[in-house]
Amino acid sequence: MSNNRIALVDVNNFYVSCERVFDPRLEGRPVVVLSNNDGCVVARSAEAKELGIKTGAPWFQVQGQAKAWGLVARSSNYELYGDMSSRVMEVVGRFGTWQEVYSIDESFVGLVGDPAQLQAAGRDIRAAVMRHVGVPVCVGVASTKTLAKFANRIAKQNPALGGVCALEAMPPGHVEGIQERVPASGLWGVGGKTADRLKMMGIETIAELKAADPAVIRKKFSVVLQRTVMELNGTECIPHVEERVDKQQIMFSRSFSEPVTTVAGMEEVMAVYAQRGAARLNEEGMRASAMTVTAGTSRFAAGEGSFPAATIRFAAPTQDPIVLVRAAVAAIRQSAVTGASYLRAGVLFSGLEPASGAGMLDVFGAGDAQPEVGGVMGEVRNKFGSTAIGIGIGGLAQAPQWSMKRELASPRYTTDWKDLPVVRA
DNA sequence: TCTGGGGTCCTAGGACCC
DNA sequence: TCTGGGGTCCTAGGACCC
Numbered sequence: 001m002s003n004n005r006i007a008l009v010d011v012n013n014f015y016v017s018c019e020r021v022f023d024p025r026l027e028g029r030p031v032v033v034l035s036n037n038d039g040c041v042v043a044r045s046a047e048a049k050e051l052g053i054k055t056g057a058p059w060f061q062v063q064g065q066a067k068a069w070g071l072v073a074r075s076s077n078y079e080l081y082g083d084m085s086s087r088v089m090e091v092v093g094r095f096g097t098w099q100e101v102y103s104i105d106e107s108f109v110g111l112v113g114d115p116a117q118l119q120a121a122g123r124d125i126r127a128a129v130m131r132h133v134g135v136p137v138c139v140g141v142a143s144t145k146t147l148a149k150f151a152n153r154i155a156k157q158n159p160a161l162g163g164v165c166a167l168e169a170m171p172p173g174h175v176e177g178i179q180e181r182v183p184a185s186g187l188w189g190v191g192g193k194t195a196d197r198l199k200m201m202g203i204e205t206i207a208e209l210k211a212a213d214p215a216v217i218r219k220k221f222s223v224v225l226q227r228t229v230m231e232l233n234g235t236e237c238i239p240h241v242e243e244r245v246d247k248q249q250i251m252f253s254r255s256f257s258e259p260v261t262t263v264a265g266m267e268e269v270m271a272v273y274a275q276r277g278a279a280r281l282n283e284e285g286m287r288a289s290a291m292t293v294t295a296g297t298s299r300f301a302a303g304e305g306s307f308p309a310a311t312i313r314f315a316a317p318t319q320d321p322i323v324l325v326r327a328a329v330a331a332i333r334q335s336a337v338t339g340a341s342y343l344r345a346g347v348l349f350s351g352l353e354p355a356s357g358a359g360m361l362d363v364f365g366a367g368d369a370q371p372e373v374g375g376v377m378g379e380v381r382n383k384f385g386s387t388a389i390g391i392g393i394g395g396l397a398q399a400p401q402w403s404m405k406r407e408l409a410s411p412r413y414t415t416d417w418k419d420l421p422v423v424r425a
Numbered sequence: 426t427c428t429g430g431g432g433t434c435c436t437a438g439g440a441c442c443c
Numbered sequence: 444t445c446t447g448g449g450g451t452c453c454t455a456g457g458a459c460c461c
Contacts, residue, residue: 014461035429042429042461060427076429103432103461191459222435224459253430300428311454346430 005111005118005166007141008148009092009125012156012163014105015043017135018084019074022413022421030071034059037257037405038075075406083414087133095125100240108145108240115169122164141166145238146231149188150206154178179206189228194221206232246352250284252277253294253346256402260343266295266336267329268393268400269345274328275394277347278321279381281355282374287319289351293331298343306342308335317353319374325391 011017015033020026030047034040041048041057051069053062059073066073085104093099096109111121122139129137140152147167154175155165167175184206185195201220203209210232218226227237252273260266270293281288290313297305310331318324328347336342355372380389393400411419 037427037429040428056428058428063427078430106461189459193458222458224435247432248434249432251431255429258426298428344429 010106016045021134075409118166144231184209255344257405259341270328270332274325281319282378287317288349289317292348295345306340
């Protein structure tokens with residue numbers, strides 16, 4: 001067996017840690033970051049976790065005690081987190097033989113060495129990210145991705161390890177002991193439904209799942225869970241995806257700050273959302289052969305609710321915002337229910353292909369003379385800001401009534417000159 | 426009054442073809 | 444009343460992830 005290993009590096013309480021870099025007063029205090037519309041809690045500091053605040057907790061239920069607890073809430077600031085993320089990834093990537101960015105705050109990297117060297121590499125990564133970006137990370141190192149995730153969890157839960165756990169550097173029997181105690185549902189890839197079904201078969205702990213027959217697991221569940229079993233036993237089954245492959249879908253979906261109750265209102269929403277989606281298509285350099293528009297009433301309200309969805313297939317793949325807006329508005333006009341109280345809507349593009357190069361035949365030879373609308377709008381936005389241009393209601397400078405609320409937002413410290421922090425010495 | 430916004434992969438089943 | 448066998452492609456839905 002070679003000594004190639006996989007490290008999973010992730011930032012602790014990522015969104016909260018980003019906020020703390022620019023506002024050190026938040027250090028040591030309970031802090032939560034809220035979802036769009038300040039709806040619910042999406043990230044918590046260790047102190048907030050200790051208070052018993054759960055991920056997904058509705059903010060209006062927590063808000064009452066905030067003052068007594070000294071709890072600080074921030075609206076999510078995705079521009080800041082996105083920028084901090086790329087800085088973290090760049091630093092972490094320097095240490096790996098390869099790197100796969102798995103989510104906004106996690107990446108897998110390849111490491112080589114004996115257990116002591118792996119442990120040392122983990123400590124180096126941690127120190128480098130803290131020095132260059134200022135956020136704390138944990139590192140788990142093992143022979144497969146599933147085990148690296150597991151090792152990372154051990155690192156997080158045992159402060160004595162200093163944020164790094166190379167599985168093979170642990171004392172003999174230690175890892176096995178944990179696997180006998182921890183439920184299988186704590187593993188990457190094992191969700192609630194699967195855990196329930198496993199339980200009925202008498203499989204509750206990680207150790208029990210590890211000892212299960214992969215063929216039986218595949219038959220009763222799926223190839224996905226079979227891979228988990230094999231990875232627990234040290235056989236790599238989940239491939240590395242170093243090059244970010246092209247996305248299969250692009251979505252724009254948001255809930256509103258207040259309900260939209262008329263079909264005309266939903267047409268307005270769709271006009272704006274289709275444009276936001278089209279802008280994303282343009283940024284990714286893609287065009288779509290199909291678009292699905294969706295809307296929904298509250299999942300928490302009594303009664304049936306209304307969840308319209310309609311898919312439009314285009315004769316030729318497109319990223320033209322005018323075409324997309326027209327189609328989305330027509331689709332919602334037909335599928336929205338008069339009088340329903342809609343709280344969210346979205347557009348999903350699928351059947352994506354690159355917009356450049358050999359695409360559609362330019363039958364009429366108009367391609368050169370008529371630059372694509374989406375591209376031009378993208379250039380204008382880049383130069384003059386995201387609200388500088390739009391079609392119809394999407395061009396209004398003032399946001400419509402139902403637009404998202406972010407009342408507790410922090411400044412865009414790293415992506416907007418106006419918000420650059422000032423340091424006095 | 427109030428409850429996120431993205432994504433991925435797999436499977437089953439239907440349509441269609443030879 | 445009987446009516447193959449195999450293959451591909453597409454879609455919807457489920458489960459999971461952060």
